[in-house]
Amino acid sequence: MSVTVRVPAKVNVQLAVGAARPDGFHDLANVFLAVGLHDEVTATPADALRVTCSGPDAGQVPLDRTNLAARAAIALAGRHGLEPAVHLHIAKDIPVAGGMAGGSADGAGALLACDELWGTNASREELLDICAELGSDVPFSLVGGAALGTGRGERLTGLEVGGSFHWVFAMAERGLSTPAVFREFDRLTETLDVPEPVASQELLDALAKGDPDALAAAVSNDLQPAALSLFPELAGTLAAGRAAGALAALVSGSGPTTAFLAREEESARQVAEALRTSGTCRTVRTASGPVPGATVVAPGR
Ligand SMILES: C[C@](O)(CO)[C@H](O)COP(=O)(O)OP(=O)(O)OC[C@H]1O[C@@H](n2ccc(N)nc2=O)[C@H](O)[C@@H]1O
Numbered sequence: 033m034s035v036t037v038r039v040p041a042k043v044n045v046q047l048a049v050g051a052a053r054p055d056g057f058h059d060l061a062n063v064f065l066a067v068g069l070h071d072e073v074t075a076t077p078a079d080a081l082r083v084t085c086s087g088p089d090a091g092q093v094p095l096d097r098t099n100l101a102a103r104a105a106i107a108l109a110g111r112h113g114l115e116p117a118v119h120l121h122i123a124k125d126i127p128v129a130g131g132m133a134g135g136s137a138d139g140a141g142a143l144l145a146c147d148e149l150w151g152t153n154a155s156r157e158e159l160l161d162i163c164a165e166l167g168s169d170v171p172f173s174l175v176g177g178a179a180l181g182t183g184r185g186e187r188l189t190g191l192e193v194g195g196s197f198h199w200v201f202a203m204a205e206r207g208l209s210t211p212a213v214f215r216e217f218d219r220l221t222e223t224l225d226v227p228e229p230v231a232s233q234e235l236l237d238a239l240a241k242g243d244p245d246a247l248a249a250a251v252s253n254d255l256q257p258a259a260l261s262l263f264p265e266l267a268g269t270l271a272a273g274r275a276a277g278a279l280a281a282l283v284s285g286s287g288p289t290t291a292f293l294a295r296e297e298e299s300a301r302q303v304a305e306a307l308r309t310s311g312t313c314r315t316v317r318t319a320s321g322p323v324p325g326a327t328v329v330a331p332g333r
């Protein structure tokens with residue numbers, strides 16, 4: 033018997049960042065959109081906890097108890113008085129350390145897979161609680177679609193989206209550490225008055241209408257200057273996508289993946305092709321969103 037769960041990546045269409053809090057985290061107005069790049073997590077009974085990973089970036093994924101999938105299994109087992117005796121296999125297609133919540137997706141996926149495998153029947157509320165303990169992005173990986181995250185990004189309100197948006201993602205030659213990008217944000221804003229983060233009404237309206245031009249005019253990422261400061265070559269990738277006709281070009285979350293919004297599927301393909309030949313990135317993918325969050329795809333024997 034094993035259970036497989038499919039979990040999407042995310043792009044942040046707005047990431048408004050407040051000043052550092054006493055606990056080191058930052059309050060956010062974080063508008064997430066789940067996009068059609070997926071990891072799959074398969075949970076199979078085993079003698080002891082074990083994590084394996086396949087896919088082009090598998091070598092960069094830790095296979096010990098720091099892996100978010102392992103931490104999710106340990107957290108669920110702990111709450112239900114069980115041993116986390118499970119083999120978790122991650123089929124990884126989401127770029128690692130790319131700002132697309134790849135590790136978070138695996139945490140949410142493992143949690144749902146183990147809940148199904150062990151019959152723990154955790155309520156949605158308990159699952160979301162565990163997700164929030166694992167990381168700020170993990171609750172969104174569970175729910176998917178589109179949502180506004182407040183607090184450190186873990187308190188979610190679902191958003192209506194009136195259509196599908198077409199994206200191109202350019203993966204960079206190396207990763208960026210999320211804490212390092214937030215630290216660089218703190219350094220760059222040290223002498224500034226950082227306002228309270230608020231969601232943009234124009235952006236929420238654009239999502240609700242499904243209007244790519246309006247969304248392109250409203251996207252923003254307060255972490256972008258920090259990501260560019262740590263990884264200046266990303267400016268060249270953003271320029272190449274804009275020159276190829278992208279409606280908007282931005283760093284995805286803490287980066288270094290860059291995201292390009294296109295009006296339709298065909299123009300997304302053209303932007304992707306231009307980026308592939310630009311020599312400014314490692315690989316290029318297209319994906320649309322919103323898509324559903326963590327979903328059981330194969331419960332079975
Ligand atoms: C940049 C985003 O991906 C945007 O969605 C998220 O804010 C980051 O979410 P995440 O990777 O799940 O982050 P966590 O594992 O919760 O935190 C990693 C580190 O990022 C920083 N961090 C994260 C979230 C937040 N609201 N403020 C922060 O300052 C902290 O240094 C924290 O130690």
Ligand SMILES: Nc1ncnc2c1ncn2[C@@H]1O[C@H](COP(=O)(O)OP(=O)(O)OP(=O)(O)O)[C@@H](O)[C@H]1O
Pocket residue numbers: 092093094098099100101122127128129130131132133134135136138139169207208210285286287
């Ligand atoms: N299941 C996992 N998959 C990938 N990385 C993981 C996983 N579990 C832990 N990690 C660690 O987390 C680091 C960040 O990886 P991840 O792919 O989650 O970054 P990210 O997509 O930038 O995250 P976010 O967008 O949530 O900030 C990796 O360098 C790795 O050491």
